[in-house]
Amino acid sequence: MLIGILIALYVIIALSVVVSLLINGVRPSKTLAWLLAIFTIPVGGFLLYLMLGRNRRKNKLFSLKSDFYKKLEPSKTYEQVSDLQEYQKIIQLIQETSQCPVTQQNQVTLLQDGKATFEEIFDALEDAQDHIHLQYYIFEEGVLSERLMDIFERKVAESVTIRLLYDGIGSYSLSKKYLKRLKKIGVKAEQFLPFRFGRFLSSLNYRNHRKIIVVDNKVGFTGGINVTDKYLREDPYPGKWHDTHLKIDGEATHFLNQIFLTDWYLATEEDIDLSQFKIEGTINKGTPVQIASSGPDDDFAVMEQVYFSIINSAKKYIYITNPYVIPNDAIMQSLQTASLSGVDVRLLMSATTDIKLVDWCVRAYFESYLKAGIKIYLYTDGFLHSKIMACDDKIASIGTANLDNRSFQHNYESNAVLYDADLCKQLKKEFFEDCKKSTLLDDHEAFNNRPWWDKLLEGMAKLLSPLL
Structure with a gap:
């Protein structure tokens, strides 16, 4: 019965x-x-x-987001930039989906790896006068976190407001002792979607993957680098992390701050006076930058649309650096179409990632790339963690989003889209430097003759690609 x-x-x-x-x-x-x-x-x-x-987009899991948007002032209307007409559709796409126009009063600095990145970050934090906002997927204790603790203590004593938002899963190792020390010195530290068994089903799969720092609404950082000592020392496996970050001085920082404040409100419901955060623009005719953001509570898969649009805009080349290239049908077709149409398409990925299952899944798509003439480079000098797309010496994207279903559908992500020839050329140069430290796969027939058990593992992993 x-x-x-x-x-x-x-x-x-x-x-x-x-x-x-x-x-x-x-x-x-x-x-x-x-x-x-x-x-x-x-x-x-x-x-x-x-x-x-x-379907989180349909269900609107985080209805608080719409409440917060009502508090924001309408974005400043920016005139169309004549020399960016070629990318007006991409500009419009990001404006409509991320509420961020093209900002031109910016000075942008590319940062390679942990040492250079954190030296710039520490210098910027030391100069803070009003507020410091930090948001990280991975925030681990170690040399970097202790250096940050020292800076935080000094800046709080100078009446600087510090807010730290960390992901509940990515920063699971962050101890209560460290958090107590933060709160004792006056840092406001909060988890985004804390992991609790009572909310296991609703929160485990939706994470905040962003890496953002904002200082006084003037200087901002974003990219692939987390707060972990893996960027300072060689990890036993898969080796020292190789990554790219971005420093932005100028208007675009305001929109990084807007993303942070939205996420902070989702995590805390703190009623912050937003009028204190004004757009700062002091650099005349600098680098055009747009900040694209996406999350599982958006109406559209913004990062997928941005990547798809950039790939489809390519006329000469599209160079992609990303450790997790697990394309859906739309991204795969755009890559293949570009290559078969004569565009130089190259993928630079890590020879090994931090998750073996992901390695198999990433490799499951290699045969499809090679058939279309796409060149594959496997980086062997550590773990390549950068998320970069460079196109035609004109447009590039640097940020947190991988080319996989998790970044497109499940994670909160943020990318900076740059419309600048010099930066694109610099990224292209660094791409080829990394290719020299990589193994080139361009022989479809040879790859197709790999052992059958490799094909079996890849095929099994590919079945899980929607979940990875």
């Missing part, structure tokens, strides 16, 4: 999920896959759907 009741209850719940899928499903293939999982894997398929399959 009890078993019959449980079965009937499961059928009712499963049917309700089916109705939800049919109403809210985005892609027919994805909807069909979840339907098959629910009816072929008793209980397990249903639980997987609850954890990984629900």
Whole structure:
């Protein structure tokens, strides 16, 4: 009798999920896959759907975001820049989806690896007079965190307001002792989506992957580098982390701050007086920059759209540096179409990542690239963690978003899109320098003859690509 009741209850719940899928499903293939999982894997398929399959954009999990946007002043209307007409569609896309126009009064500095990046960060923090906002996916204790603690203590004593937002999963190792020390000296430190078993299904799969620092709404940092000593010393596996970051002096920093303040409100509901944060522009005709941001509570997959648009805009070349290239159909087709149309398409990825399963999944797509004439470089001098896209010596993107479903659908991400020839040429130069430390894969026939067990592992991992 009890078993019959449980079965009937499961059928009712499963049917309700089916109705939800049919109403809210985005892609027919994805909807069909979840339907098959629910009816072929008793209980397990249903639980997987609850954890990984629900359409957060439709459900608006974080309704607080719309409340916060009402507090923001309308973005300043910027005139169209005549020499950027070629990219007006991309500019409009980011303006509509991320509420960030092209800002021109910026000085941008490319930063390579941890030592150079943190020297610039520490100098900027020392100069803070009003506020310091920090947001990180990974914030680990060590040499870097202690240096930050020392700076925080001095700046708080100078009446500088410091807010630190860290991800509940990415920074899981951050100890209560360190957090108590922060709060004792007056730093406001909060978790984004704390991991709790009571909220396991609703929060585990949606993380804040952003790396942002804002100082006095004037100087900002973003890119791939987290607060971890892995950038200062060689990790036993997969080696020293090689990464790229960005320092922005000028107007675009205001929009990095706006992203931070939105996330801070989602985490704390603190009613901050936003009128104190004004756009600062003191650099005349500097680097045009747009800040693109996305999250699971957005109406559109912004990062996917931005990457897709940049790839499709390429006429001469598109060079991509990213450790996690696990493309969906749209990104794969755009890459293949560009290459088959005569565009020089090159992918620079890490020979090994920090997750073996991801290695297999990344390699599962190599054959499709090689068929289309796309060149693949595998970086062997440590773990390549940069997220860069450079195109035609005209447009580039640097930020936190990988080319995978997790960055497109599940994570909160932020990228800086740069419309500057000199910076693109510098990125291209550094791309080829890294290629010299990499293994080139360009022989489709040779790669196709790899052992069958490698193909099996890659094929099995590829099945999990929507979840990685």
